Amino acid sequence: MSDTIYDEVRYSNFPYAQTHPDRLATVAVLHGIEPPDPFTARVLEIGCGAGGNMLAMAAATPGLTAVGVDLAATPIAEAQQAVQEIGLTNAEFHQADVRDLTNGRLGQFDYVIAHGVYGWIPEEADDALLATIKASLTPDGIAYVSFNAQPGGYFRRMLRDAGLWHARKEDGALAQAAKAQELYKFLAEHRVTEADTYGALLSREIPVLADAPSYRLVHDDLGEFWTPRWFGQFAEHAAGHGLGYVGEADLFSLRTEMLPEGVEPLAWDLVDGDRVAFENLSDVLTARHFRQSVICHAGRDVAPEAAPDRTRRLHWAVRPNAEPLEVGLTADAFRVLDARRPRAVSFDALREELDADPVALGEALLEGFRRERLMPHAGPLRAAETPGERPRASRLARWQAGRGADMVSLAYMRVRMEEPAARVLITLLDGTRDREAIQADLKSAVGFEIGLEDLERNLVELARLFLLEP
Numbered sequence: 001m002s003d004t005i006y007d008e009v010r011y012s013n014f015p016y017a018q019t020h021p022d023r024l025a026t027v028a029v030l031h032g033i034e035p036p037d038p039f040t041a042r043v044l045e046i047g048c049g050a051g052g053n054m055l056a057m058a059a060a061t062p063g064l065t066a067v068g069v070d071l072a073a074t075p076i077a078e079a080q081q082a083v084q085e086i087g088l089t090n091a092e093f094h095q096a097d098v099r100d101l102t103n104g105r106l107g108q109f110d111y112v113i114a115h116g117v118y119g120w121i122p123e124e125a126d127d128a129l130l131a132t133i134k135a136s137l138t139p140d141g142i143a144y145v146s147f148n149a150q151p152g153g154y155f156r157r158m159l160r161d162a163g164l165w166h167a168r169k170e171d172g173a174l175a176q177a178a179k180a181q182e183l184y185k186f187l188a189e190h191r192v193t194e195a196d197t198y199g200a201l202l203s204r205e206i207p208v209l210a211d212a213p214s215y216r217l218v219h220d221d222l223g224e225f226w227t228p229r230w231f232g233q234f235a236e237h238a239a240g241h242g243l244g245y246v247g248e249a250d251l252f253s254l255r256t257e258m259l260p261e262g263v264e265p266l267a268w269d270l271v272d273g274d275r276v277a278f279e280n281l282s283d284v285l286t287a288r289h290f291r292q293s294v295i296c297h298a299g300r301d302v303a304p305e306a307a308p309d310r311t312r313r314l315h316w317a318v319r320p321n322a323e324p325l326e327v328g329l330t331a332d333a334f335r336v337l338d339a340r341r342p343r344a345v346s347f348d349a350l351r352e353e354l355d356a357d358p359v360a361l362g363e364a365l366l367e368g369f370r371r372e373r374l375m376p377h378a379g380p381l382r383a384a385e386t387p388g389e390r391p392r393a394s395r396l397a398r399w400q401a402g403r404g405a406d407m408v409s410l411a412y413m414r415v416r417m418e419e420p421a422a423r424v425l426i427t428l429l430d431g432t433r434d435r436e437a438i439q440a441d442l443k444s445a446v447g448f449e450i451g452l453e454d455l456e457r458n459l460v461e462l463a464r465l466f467l468l469e470p
């Protein structure tokens with residue numbers, strides 16, 4: 001098979017927390033349907049690239065089975081090599097065209113993920129993608145499909161077309177991206193302003209293009225296939241394959257403050273209670289650019305809105321960098337969860353500690369989410385709370401620490417470790433060394449000795465960052 005543009009220009013290789021079965025199961029629970037266990041599931045990612053998402057998923061959740069497929073052969077070969085080097089036994093990768101998978105030949109999966117695929121491939125491949133999801137999904141399974149949305153796509157298309165025309169004389173995708181970015185930087189410097197309507201529009205649209213890495217422009221914004229869709233169009237396409245809408249993986253629909261105050265009930269009235277029409281209208285009201293839609297087999301009884309009683313099925317944590325609230329039950333819940341940051345606490349444990357009414361606590365937790373203070377999870381996060389006698393960093397983190405500054409935690413978060421000695425420390429944490437052995441081997445590797453107190457402080461910090469295995 002000939003090389004693809006993804007063989008020629010490599011894409012980033014990091015995980016996407018919103019695609020993890022934990023998040024997808026959370027969305028399902030909040031919308032009233034029972035998902036498969038996200039921690040023992042079979043998971044398929046279509047368009048997995050070099051496997052960064054599935055490698056992190058497999059390392060963080062050893063009970064699940066991760067399978068990735070991609071059309072580009074070179075990234076798949078790299079993912080297969082990474083599996084061997086890391087020593088993962090629950091991840092596998094295959095080169096395949098989604099148009100050859102519509103018969104479900106890869107088997108049945110509890111969760112199917114397609115991030116950055118739908119709308120970036122030919123139309124017949126978009127259709128094959130949904131057919132493959134339908135054929136591959138278990139009866140209670142949950143799928144994720146992200147896509148460029150309208151009406152934001154109209155604004156971005158204007159700049160895409162302008163950039164492509166500006167780069168019309170360049171040969172090669174990277175040269176075209178560099179030339180287009182020249183235009184975007186020019187507009188950022190000379191036309192972005194809040195003083196007039198057009199300048200204000202550019203102030204929203206231009207920065208992400210002017211500052212984007214080359215691979216993003218090549219693949220996300222200037223690629224050969226680029227088809228934003230109205231939500232209604234996507235929902236109709238999915239329904240044609242026997243798939244129905246659940247909610248958004250970024251939980252956007254729960255954040256009702258994204259709509260103008262008091263508009264939400266009026267919008268429901270305007271569309272006569274039609275959920276697809278409401279979602280389409282909400283995109284108009286918010287000029288939405290991108291959707292991360294969660295879907296399932298059609299016919300399941302999906303609640304259009306989250307109810308407080310569904311919060312009881314979930315664990316709760318404080319969002320990274322969230323600021324506390326001042327008063328009320330939401331503030332009290334934040335205080336308790338903040339003391340356990342970044343752990344996730346069950347509803348029952350939180351209710352017992354607060355001695356709160358369950359209904360009132362459920363409402364308070366949803367309010368905390370809407371105000372971007374709290375984050376729900378389908379279960380507890382798996383990581384060591386303390387370093388232990390013989391600390392063990394995750395297999396993935398040890399492998400990544402030997403290759404560069406970027407790592408992925410067991411909480412599915414990116415961690416950047418600039419200090420080389422800190423990265424060496426992580427490579428030594430394989431569960432075989434006590435503190436004395438760690439000190440000796442670290443000194444041998446980096447040429448200086450770290451005191452026991454400093455070592456302990458570093459180990460505690462690594463546990464706080466979810467880099468240590470339980």
